[in-house]
Amino acid sequence: MLTLKTFLKPFTVPPDAPEMHVAQIHALAKQAPLFYGVLWINVAILVYDHLDHCPPWLTYLPLLLFTIGCTTRGLHYHRLSRCALTGEVAYRQLQTLNRAVFAMFMAMTGWSIVLTHYGNAGTQMHVMFFMTFTMLASIFGLMHVRSAALCCATAIPVWGLYFLSIGNTTQQLIAGSFLVFSSAATYLIYVYHEVFFSLVKQHAELHRLGSENLRLANSDLLTNLPNRRSFFTHLDSALAESEGRALHVALIDLDGFKPVNDTYGHPAGDAVLCEIGRRLGSLAGPHCLVSRLGGDEFGIVLTGLDAEDGVAEFGRAVCAAVARPIVLAHGVVQVGCCVGLAGLGESGRNWARLIEHADYALYHAKAQFRGSAVVFSRELERRRDWRDRVQQALHQADFEREMRVVLQPLVDAEAGRIVGFEALARWTSPSLGGVGPGDFIPVAEGIGIVCRMTEILLVKALAAAAHWPPGIGLSFNLSSQDIAHPQIAARIAVLIRASGVSPARITFEVTETSLIQDFVKAKQTLDALKALGCTIALDDFGTGFSSLSYVHRLPIDRLKIDRSFISEVTENDTCRDVVRTVINLCRTLKLGCVVEGVETAEQVSVLTNLGCEMMQGFYFHPPMEAEAVDALLARTDRIDALLAAPARAA
Known part of the structure; x- marks a missing residue:
């Protein structure tokens, strides 16, 4: 057989x-x-x-x-x-x-x-x-x-x-x-x-x-999602076939991802990216394309969402999905994200313009607060045009002539005296007029000129502080690019020595957001500034990720409680409890504590009862020109004289 x-x-x-x-x-x-x-x-x-x-x-x-x-x-x-x-x-x-x-x-x-x-x-x-x-x-x-x-x-x-x-x-x-x-x-x-x-x-x-080469060329090897190339190819095809149909693009940027890599290692970071990709894929549905564009950035091509409210709701759903805790082998981590969305209505049928609008909406979302989603609109388009004008003016600016610092008092409410001033940047452009720091500083960071601007402003602030009594301090803000620059500490040391101002009188303020960008370089810079004898303050405390981790891992001397907790401290029990907790934390860790954004006598009374001594805000005085500070300190350093002075904002 x-x-x-x-x-x-x-x-x-x-x-x-x-x-x-x-x-x-x-x-x-x-x-x-x-x-x-x-x-x-x-x-x-x-x-x-x-x-x-x-x-x-x-x-x-x-x-x-x-x-x-x-x-x-x-x-x-x-x-x-x-x-x-x-x-x-x-x-x-x-x-x-x-x-x-x-x-x-x-x-x-x-x-x-x-x-x-x-x-x-x-x-x-x-x-x-x-x-x-x-x-x-x-x-x-x-x-x-x-x-x-x-x-x-x-x-x-x-x-x-x-x-x-x-x-x-x-x-x-x-x-x-x-x-x-x-x-x-x-x-x-x-x-x-x-x-x-x-x-x-x-x-x-x-x-x-x-087929495998085509898949590899169009797929992200880590998450198996379509990659940047596939995203733009699909977007181009979707635009060609979108006659009469709604089409939107969502750009997603993770917040707090780098600390996961730094703390738990790259395998943990890879696991986080895979989980985020899975969540976005399940959220978007079969008719949408979810792609990893690179690093901690994702993109989604959305079809079928007609109303602007539905698009905004989708963006908020993305933020909520990303923010859920992620269980790893070594612990539980949590990241957030910002989302920028744009549709054909505002962008026409040009995919490059569509991406540009979504990218600006993402930029605006990141500038607002973490975990927000912004849909591009006519109002945003006007803001973008203004930002472009600011950018052009910055490229042509003479910083030495156009930039100046104004100074806002920092007071010891219990002792009733002025203990220092915070230097705040101001820019008067020949073409635009006065431009607020909230407008020009993010643009300067975006085009990479903020370090040069910082040196010029610091020289001006030190020149002002040189005329003050020895007991009056100077607070100065450093951006994320400043503290990540490898030579910034050495340059600052040269400027301080040239000014004749004692380093012990100088406080450098950094935000939690700036620390997230490159924690290792930030720590090196802050350690070097601390070694000079300067004080380090953590600004906007309580609004970022892993706040307490920075307190014990960095040479922090002082915490500044963000103004968002102060605006409702007289009416809102939760805000009051948060402020009390931070003040007690500072006492326990032997750190200084400053409350910023104080605007009313009622707030001063509540904060004093909570045990806060150092305060700053428009209640005491708006930012002042350097000459006005000299005139004030020549007479007295008492708060009474400050409150009696004309409150003209500079």
């Missing part, structure tokens, strides 16, 4: 080669119409030669059957040539082909043998040559399908042995030659099958590698 199976195996179609099956059907379908056409012509000529020698049932009936068979099979394969076949369909087609070929050539052999009993020696030679050339042509025509070619070849021994047994010498010699040539053709069937199978395997492998 095993021997019989081995013998019959070449006559069957192997079920485990779907790529081979599809390739065989496609190759066969291309030449099937020609094959069946030539076969029908040869049959018709043979029938015509036997019309005068055979009864009609041996001529017209076979011709009719061949006509039906060749026409239906030829049309069938013509249709297959235009279809996308699966491996399963191709497998069934090949099995049908084997059965059809075997039945057709056995029937043709029997019909030809019967025809040899009619006619004369010439018609017998015609029959002999008909079978010889038809079988050989069929074998080579079916060469792509070994099993079908071998099924065709099964008729060769029957036909050859028949003429060897009954034919004359010439016919026997022709039959012998036919058998020898057929044997060689059968061998070639095996050789060609191996070659064709190898080519199909190579083509399938090349197709697989091409």
